[in-house]
Amino acid sequence: MQFILYLIQKHRTFLLFFVLELIALFFTIQFHSYQKSKFINSANGITGGLYNSVTSFRSYLYLEDENTLLAKENSELRNKLSEQISIPVSFKDSINGKFQQKFQYAPAKIINNDFHKNNNFITLNRGKKDSILPDMAVINAKGIIGITANTSKNYTSAISVLNTNFKVNARLKKANYFGTLTWNGKSHQEVQLIDIPRQASLKVGDTIVTGGRSAIFPEGVLIGSVSSIQYQNNRYEKINVNLFNDVRNVTNVYIVRNLQKEEIKQLESKNND
Amino acid sequence: MTSANIKILIRFLLLIPLQVLIANHMRLFGYINPQICLLFALWYPLKKDISGFLVTSFLFGLIIDMFSNSGGVNAAACLLIAYARLPILKFVFNDRDLNLKLFKYSNYGTVPKIVLIFCLALIHQLTIYALEYFSFSHILSILYKTFTNSLFTTFVVIIFLSIFTSTKKQ
Numbered sequence: 001m002q003f004i005l006y007l008i009q010k011h012r013t014f015l016l017f018f019v020l021e022l023i024a025l026f027f028t029i030q031f032h033s034y035q036k037s038k039f040i041n042s043a044n045g046i047t048g049g050l051y052n053s054v055t056s057f058r059s060y061l062y063l064e065d066e067n068t069l070l071a072k073e074n075s076e077l078r079n080k081l082s083e084q085i086s087i088p089v090s091f092k093d094s095i096n097g098k099f100q101q102k103f104q105y106a107p108a109k110i111i112n113n114d115f116h117k118n119n120n121f122i123t124l125n126r127g128k129k130d131s132i133l134p135d136m137a138v139i140n141a142k143g144i145i146g147i148t149a150n151t152s153k154n155y156t157s158a159i160s161v162l163n164t165n166f167k168v169n170a171r172l173k174k175a176n177y178f179g180t181l182t183w184n185g186k187s188h189q190e191v192q193l194i195d196i197p198r199q200a201s202l203k204v205g206d207t208i209v210t211g212g213r214s215a216i217f218p219e220g221v222l223i224g225s226v227s228s229i230q231y232q233n234n235r236y237e238k239i240n241v242n243l244f245n246d247v248r249n250v251t252n253v254y255i256v257r258n259l260q261k262e263e264i265k266q267l268e269s270k271n272n273d
Numbered sequence: 274m275t276s277a278n279i280k281i282l283i284r285f286l287l288l289i290p291l292q293v294l295i296a297n298h299m300r301l302f303g304y305i306n307p308q309i310c311l312l313f314a315l316w317y318p319l320k321k322d323i324s325g326f327l328v329t330s331f332l333f334g335l336i337i338d339m340f341s342n343s344g345g346v347n348a349a350a351c352l353l354i355a356y357a358r359l360p361i362l363k364f365v366f367n368d369r370d371l372n373l374k375l376f377k378y379s380n381y382g383t384v385p386k387i388v389l390i391f392c393l394a395l396i397h398q399l400t401i402y403a404l405e406y407f408s409f410s411h412i413l414s415i416l417y418k419t420f421t422n423s424l425f426t427t428f429v430v431i432i433f434l435s436i437f438t439s440t441k442k443q
Contacts, residue, residue: 016324017356020331024349028404031344040338047340054294116304118405121342
């Protein structure tokens with residue numbers, strides 16, 4: 001017994017180092033297996049608060065660009081509104097009356113944005129207080145940005161589209177062929193589209209939008225345009241998609257809440273039983 | 274609290290914002306960020322008993338992890354360089370009986386200092402990238418990023434070290 005105590009005493013620095021290193025590795029592995037780390041995330045009060053105060057200072061520099069972007073989006077939305085009014089009355093009634101509203105949009109601001117790593121995250125200035133929950137879509141006028149992961153009272157961290165663990169159901173705008181959108185960790189302009197069926201006819205320049213098969217993203221949110229296609233062994237090997245968004249340079253976004261998500265999930269879990 | 278501890282606390286509180294708010298947003302060529310947090314390990318007073326140093330380095334790394342959403346990657350890296358600092362120091366400065374109390378960076382030439390920082394940066398970066406990618410298939414890009422990032426880190430850290438280290442001779 002004395003000998004063991006002596007050994008511990010003698011190697012206590014190494015033991016301390018070893019135990020701390022194990023804790024760090026535990027956090028790392030937990031993080032890799034499950035992207036929503038409970039403690040180590042930037043959504044807590046200290047990190048979020050610091051990022052927020054720095055961003056509020058920095059956002060003055062980009063006010064003009066943001067204003068133009070918002071004005072452009074406003075005009076697009078007005079155009080859409082005027083399209084709606086031209087729909088025949090009976091049809092319009094059916095849209096407003098019988099169908100429930102499915103998505104809710106809340107404005108948010110990006111206060112920290114990574115894009116140089118393999119698994120990039122975004123921190124947003126909205127949290128549980130604004131009823132933001134994990135697994136909500138983050139988009140802006142030009143396209144998709146990410147999916148919320150952790151929320152605290154005032155802040156949210158979101159998995160960026162530039163994250164190797166990011167996956168979303170996507171389809172061609174012109175035809176109903178579905179695939180999955182992923183990122184290979186290389187360029188911050190390009191994401192990859194996989195699992196597109198081989199009968200789909202694809203051209204460079206085709207627009208890719210989100211498919212309606214995920215309970216997170218609304219259908220038809222813009223993603224990007226096809227930039228190169230690798231066609232081998234009679235199937236699509238790799239399709240590179242140029243993002244419409246420059247994810248490095250985004251400030252104002254919307255968080256989208258799917259009001260029927262619980263219902264969809266409940267229904268799907270019944271199928272699995 | 275002694276004045277040495279207060280100095281450590283101030284460095285702790287200054288280097289973290291410097292790293293996460295400025296250095297992590299440099300992104301030279303898209304991915305190179307200087308790891309200014311190495312300065313924390315370099316400036317920490319040399320002592321025989323390093324348990325306090327290990328714990329503070331671990332916490333230092335963990336807070337950087339919180340800011341950059343990276344699990345425990347930085348904590349592991351900072352802890353490792355804290356543990357490896359003294360052996361590397363002795364090896365690089367070629368001084369087996371290093372006087373821990375009288376040690377000063379200004380007593381040594383620039384070349385060994387660069388070698389020391391580069392060694393520490395290499396260990397630090399290799400740990401970070403290896404744990405971040407967490408796969409053997411990316412080994413080439415891990416090594417490439419480690420090397421280029423360490424070069425730039427050494428360059429930035431040596432400038433900081435020469436600006437903020439007192440040059441008064443005893």
